Amino acid sequence: MTVLEADLAIVGGGIIGASCAYQAAKRGLKVLIVDQAVPAAGTSGACDGYVAVSSKKPGLMMELAVASKQIYPEIVRELALDPEYMAVGGLLVVEDPADLEALDKHVAALRSVGVPMEFLDRPRMLDLEPHLSPTLHGAWRCPVEAIVNPYRMTQALVASAVARGARTLWQTRPTGFETAGGRITAMETSGGRVVAEQYAFCAGVWSQDLGRMVGIDLPVIPRRGELVVSERGATYARHYLMSAKYLVAKADPEAALRSADPRARIGHGFCLEVNAQGQAIIGSTRAFVGHDRSVTAEGVAIILAEAIKRVPALARAKILRVFAGLRPYVDDKKPIIGRSSQVANLLVAAGHEGDGICLSQITGAIIADLATGRAPTLDIGPLSPDRFTLPRAA
Numbered sequence: 001m002t003v004l005e006a007d008l009a010i011v012g013g014g015i016i017g018a019s020c021a022y023q024a025a026k027r028g029l030k031v032l033i034v035d036q037a038v039p040a041a042g043t044s045g046a047c048d049g050y051v052a053v054s055s056k057k058p059g060l061m062m063e064l065a066v067a068s069k070q071i072y073p074e075i076v077r078e079l080a081l082d083p084e085y086m087a088v089g090g091l092l093v094v095e096d097p098a099d100l101e102a103l104d105k106h107v108a109a110l111r112s113v114g115v116p117m118e119f120l121d122r123p124r125m126l127d128l129e130p131h132l133s134p135t136l137h138g139a140w141r142c143p144v145e146a147i148v149n150p151y152r153m154t155q156a157l158v159a160s161a162v163a164r165g166a167r168t169l170w171q172t173r174p175t176g177f178e179t180a181g182g183r184i185t186a187m188e189t190s191g192g193r194v195v196a197e198q199y200a201f202c203a204g205v206w207s208q209d210l211g212r213m214v215g216i217d218l219p220v221i222p223r224r225g226e227l228v229v230s231e232r233g234a235t236y237a238r239h240y241l242m243s244a245k246y247l248v249a250k251a252d253p254e255a256a257l258r259s260a261d262p263r264a265r266i267g268h269g270f271c272l273e274v275n276a277q278g279q280a281i282i283g284s285t286r287a288f289v290g291h292d293r294s295v296t297a298e299g300v301a302i303i304l305a306e307a308i309k310r311v312p313a314l315a316r317a318k319i320l321r322v323f324a325g326l327r328p329y330v331d332d333k334k335p336i337i338g339r340s341s342q343v344a345n346l347l348v349a350a351g352h353e354g355d356g357i358c359l360s361q362i363t364g365a366i367i368a369d370l371a372t373g374r375a376p377t378l379d380i381g382p383l384s385p386d387r388f389t390l391p392r393a394a
C-alpha cells in the first residue's frame with residue numbers, strides 16, 4: 001500500500017491551496033497537495049482577477065486586502081511562470097451623485113489604512129478612460145490596485161511549490177480520515193494513504209462536505225457569478241472598472257429578495273477588466289443556485305446592457321464566450337482562516353467569496369505561519385473555523 005508522508009497535506013489546488021502550498025514549501029515544510037481534479041479546476045479557473053482593496057468592507061477584510069496586495073508583486077517576481085500581473089489601478093465609477101456621501105465614508109476608511117484614493121471629475125475621468133460614458137458622474141481612482149490571470153497565478157504557485165519540493169496528487173479525493181485524541185492521524189485517499197503532521201482544507205465551495213468528514217461545520221455555500229468575454233479588440237479600459245453599486249450587490253444578498261428590479265434580483269454589479277490578451281471580461285451577477293454553473297440568457301443580457309450604458313463602445317464588441325463560476329460564500333461574509341480547536345492539527349482556508357484572488361497571498365502566508373508555529377501578523381480571531389457550531393449528531 002502506498003503511504004505518503006508530509007508535514008502539511010493540503011486538500012484543494014485552487015488559488016488558496018496553491019498559495020498555502022507555496023508559502024509552506026518556501027518555509028521548508030514537506031508539502032503534499034491533493035485535488036479531486038487539477039489545479040484551478042474550481043472557482044479559481046472560472047473568475048476574473050481583480051486584486052482589489054477599494055471594494056473591501058472596512059475593518060479586517062480591508063486590512064487583509066491591503067496586506068495581500070502589498071506582498072503580491074514580490075511573490076509574482078519569485079514565480080517562474082508569468083501570471084500576467086498588471087498594476088493597472090482601479091476605478092470605482094459613480095453613476096449617481098446620490099451615492100457620493102456613502103462613498104466618502106468608504107474612501108475615508110480606505111485612506112485610514114494607507115490606501116491612496118483620488119476623485120476624478122467627469123473631464124478627468126474621460127481623459128484617463130475615453131471609452132467611459134459622459135453620462136457618468138465621475139470616478140474614485142485607486143492607483144495601487146492590479147489585475148492578475150487567476151488561472152495562471154494558481155498554476156504558477158503550484159509549479160513554484162513543486163520546485164521547492166511539494167508533491168501533488170491530482171484527480172484524487174480523500175475517502176476517509178482516521179482521528180485519535182482530537183487529531184487527524186491519517187487520510188485515506190483514492191491515491192493511497194497520507195500521513196501528515198498537519199492538514200489544511202482549502203476546498204472552496206466543497207468545504208462543507210470535507211468538514212463533515214472530520215465532524216466540523218464549514219458552512220461555505222456557492223454563489224454563482226456569470227461573466228462575458230469579448231474577443232480582442234479596442235482597449236475598452238486601462239483600469240479595472242467597477243460600479244459603485246457593485247459594492248451594494250456584493251454586501252447585501254437580501255437586496256435581491258426585496259427588489260422587483262431584475263438587475264438587483266440577479267445580484268448584478270458592473271465590472272470590467274481588459275486582460276493581458278486584450279479581451280474584455282465583463283461582469284457580473286451573484287445568485288444562490290447551488291452548484292449550478294450554467295449561464296443564463298437573462299444574466300448575459302443584463303451584464304451586456306449595463307456594460308454598454310457605461311462603456312458605449314462595447315456595443316460593437318464581438319463576444320467570444322460566456323462562463324460562470326461559484327464564489328465560496330459564508331453567511332457572515334468573512335472567509336474561514338485558522339486552526340480548528342476541535343481537530344488540533346487541522347488548518348482551514350476557505351470561503352473567500354469574491355475576494356479569493358486578492359486575498360490568496362495573505363491567506364497562504366497566514367496558513368504557513370500557523371503551520372510553522374508563528375503568530376500571523378494580523379488578528380485572525382474573527383475568521384476562526386471555531387465560530388460555527390458543531391453539527392448535531394443525526
Ligand SMILES: Cc1cc2nc3c(=O)[nH]c(=O)nc-3n(C[C@H](O)[C@H](O)[C@H](O)COP(=O)(O)OP(=O)(O)OC[C@H]3O[C@@H](n4cnc5c(N)ncnc54)[C@H](O)[C@@H]3O)c2cc1C
Pocket residue numbers: 011012013014015016017034035036037038039040041042043044045046047048049050051052172173174202203204205206207210224225226227283284324325326327328349350351352353354355356357358359
Ligand atoms: C465570476 C467571479 C468573479 C470573481 N472575481 C474575483 C476578482 O476579481 N477578484 C478576487 O479576488 N476574487 C474573485 N472571485 C473569487 C475567487 O475566484 C474565489 O474566491 C477563489 O477562486 C476561491 O479559491 P479557492 O482556492 O478557495 O477555491 P477553488 O478554486 O474552487 O479551489 C478549490 C479546490 O478544491 C478541490 N476540492 C474540493 N473538494 C475536494 C475534495 N473533497 N477532494 C479533493 N479536492 C477537492 C477542487 O477541485 C478545487 O480545485 C470571483 C469569483 C467568481 C465566481
